[in-house]
């Protein structure tokens with residue numbers, strides 16, 4: 001591609017709109033327009049220059065901000081749709097059929113449609129992920145397309161500009177002053193005082209500040225890309241552990257996802273606010289009822305002793321005691337253990353009493369551990385109770401056999417064999433909560449005395465190696481937006497014309513109001529000609545009414 | 550308890566101060582004939598002083614309530630909204646000193662007044678924190694997010710002034726319709742405040758039992774005459790009105806009743822105003838916007854987005870993620886409230902790009918700012934009351 005030679009002698013790359021050095025417009029369009037487009041300094045961008053090959057076309061597609069905005073709006077719209085009904089994540093059903101049934105039951109036809117269209121799992125859908133991928137691609141390509149030429153032309157800009165460049169700025173003035181040399185010198189003094197970086201060249205002055213803010217968007221886009229990269233990594237195995245564990249009081253178990261570590265639940269408790277201790281909230285407690293104050297699991301962390309065989313409890317080494325509460329997870333070795341859920345009062349053990357029906361004579365008590373029941377219980381006078389069968393979650397009788405729904409002791413039932421001196425062959429009895437069945441009429445009886453319960457805590461185990469990447473991305477993003485938002489790139493050109501004529505022009509990438517305030521100070525101090533803001537028709541025409549845009 | 554009532558009184562003082570300051574800003578705008586006078590007249594100076602005094606008492610409310618409940622007072626609808634109104638005033642004061650525009654105050658202060666009014670319709674007693682909220686991140690996250698949202702709200706105020714000034718209300722047009730819709734929406738909020746306070750003053754209460762979504766019997770108290778009954782309701786106060794229709798379990802018929810009453814009151818109020826004024830409500834406010842400089846309003850609108858966007862990102866996304874990671878073990882869970890924060894963020898990102906690269910300035914940008922505020926309010930109000938996930942207040 002051929003270079004573009006400017007009248008000033010500078011050789012510009014193909015596609016340049018404004019000469020990199022003197023600012024003269026190079027294209028017909030730029031020559032004709034009232035105000036020149038100062039974005040990217042009129043530099044040659046790849047996307048505006050090459051339009052032939054397939055690579056060019058893809059490049060141009062993704063570097064277009066119009067396309068970028070459309071992608072952002074598409075992500076936005078999909079996200080909105082995803083909040084119309086609860087996502088699959090929040091639906092208390094596991095199988096697809098149950099999930100469909102849920103949507104149908106609660107949301108009718110609209111719910112069924114929502115399910116069928118796949119909106120119920122929006123944020124894991126391939127099209128959502130594709131959109132995010134396109135967003136990332138667009139950010140990368142659009143940034144590269146602009147940052148390189150912008151950097152080059154800001155570096156190459158000359159102090160002295162051609163008047164055609166100055167004339168096409170939004171802030172512009174041309175006028176006679178009493179002494180252009182002294183005005184220029186005073187302007188330089190004032191601009192320096194306003195912390196501008198001032199450069200001069202034979203009757204021309206360029207004052208510039210905040211150029212670094214121009215890199216803000218590119219820094220923040222880099223942050224976004226790092227963040228998206230972190231999110232992408234979580235898909236790979238090993239970067240991310242997410243397990244849950246139910247732990248009964250008194251129980252010790254291996255921590256899933258964290259080999260070599262064990263957790264013991266010493267106690268779980270719930271505290272509620274009370275009107276006495278929390279008097280300030282009396283009214284609210286009266287209105288709402290109970291309000292929970294704290295969920296807490298007191299745990300002990302162990303790990304495999306060095307050199308010991310994994311999983312052998314005698315060889316566990318104490319690590320620490322900790323109270324896990326909401327907002328205060330247990331941390332160790334990059335893992336976090338969170339308080340997430342609980343179940344209160346699970347049956348732990350039941351105590352029974354063996355008696356002779358006729359005399360009510362007692363043979364003593366025995367206790368069945370409901371999670372680890374023993375088979376034989378020896379009582380007084382040589383009596384023995386044998387646990388023949390155990391149904392932790394008894395759910396009626398099917399085909400003449402009692403059945404259990406689950407291994408969790410929600411509704412325990414037992415078949416006991418009672419062997420007494422009087423009945424050495426034993427008697428059988430089926431015992432469930434509030435129910436005793438006998439195949440034949442027995443002489444002896446097992447009575448329920450008491451039950452012991454305990455709480456279970458539900459914990460979540462997480463390890464996320466990508467968190468730091470995400471955090472770094474977030475911090476870089478914040479630096480970038482702050483840099484681009486709270487600082488502006490301002491430039492003021494002052495140049496001598498013929499005789500005592502002075503040209504004045506100003507540009508900023510944002511906050512024109514701030515630029516004008518500073519210019520006013522310089523103007524008053526150095527006696528410069530009155531400039532006009534060519535976009536502010538209302539002030540310049542002296543009336544306070546009218547459409548400016 | 551004394552502290553709590555002191556706190557309530559301070560809030561009331563601020564409320565009155567904002568109302569009075571609005572009048573003075575009105576005087577400042579009306580009296581100004583020239584740009585100079587507009588920026589520096591007596592009325593305007595008095596107005597900003599009263600606004601600042603109101604802001605200080607508002608801050609006093611916030612601090613005393615903080616001490617009384619020993620946690621940052623942003624944990625329910627009343628507390629959050631009053632804090633939000635305070636931050637809107639703070640953001641306005643900041644931008645007033647940057648640009649000296651009374652017109653902005655004339656519209657920003659009533660917005661704060663309406664928000665405080667709205668907030669006061671919710672239970673106002675001190676509430677304790679549930680375990681999930683017990684973290685210093687509550688303070689950091691909510692305050693930063695609210696400051697960001699408040700600055701973004703100023704952009705909508707500037708946009709509204711711009712639109713009121715520049716849209717021709719004498720001719721029928723899409724713009725006129727939508728501008729009038731914005732006015733109408735504000736009147737609906739007033740309708741809610743009016744109807745709710747009327748029935749509260751009357752002490753209206755209707756009690757029901759009903760079957761909730763989990764198929765359990767529960768109790769509910771209506772403060773409005775029940776237009777809609779909850780699922781399989783049974784009245785405990787038979788002398789009160791019988792609901793006109795029963796709703797299925799997923800619809801909160803109480804919220805629906807409140808909503809319908811508010812809309813009805815708002816519509817009646819709107820029609821009355823139209824009858825009396827005999828022109829669009831927007832036309833009533835237009836003269837007050839005419840003095841503003843469009844270019845300056847446009848710039849305030851843009852500037853406040855530029856200032857607010859980073860603050861919002863930090864508070865509503867970054868701090869939110871850090872906290873979510875600490876409380877719920879995941880930094881992001883696609884909870885509706887989170888998703889709407891993301892939507893708000895994407896929306897303002899689109900605003901910035903449209904403005905920067907596609908030249909959407911002036912009117913287009915003003916409309917976007919107003920829409921942005923609608924999205925923010927939707928997240929603060931509707932998501933909490935309707936979609937409500939983990940973030941729903943006790």
Ligand code: HEM
Pocket residue numbers: 062063064065066067068069071072135138139142143146214216217218220221224481484485855895898901902905906
């Ligand atoms: C959610 C995603 C995005 C966010 C949060 C974001 C954020 C930003 C911010 C804050 C700015 C600075 C705006 C200003 O200073 O007024 C900016 C500028 C910019 N963004 Fe993005 N952006 C995103 C996506 C994109 C995409 C997809 C594109 C692709 C076309 C893009 C292209 C640009 C360009 C060209 C600029 C102007 C750069 C300059 O003036 O030098 N951005 N972006």
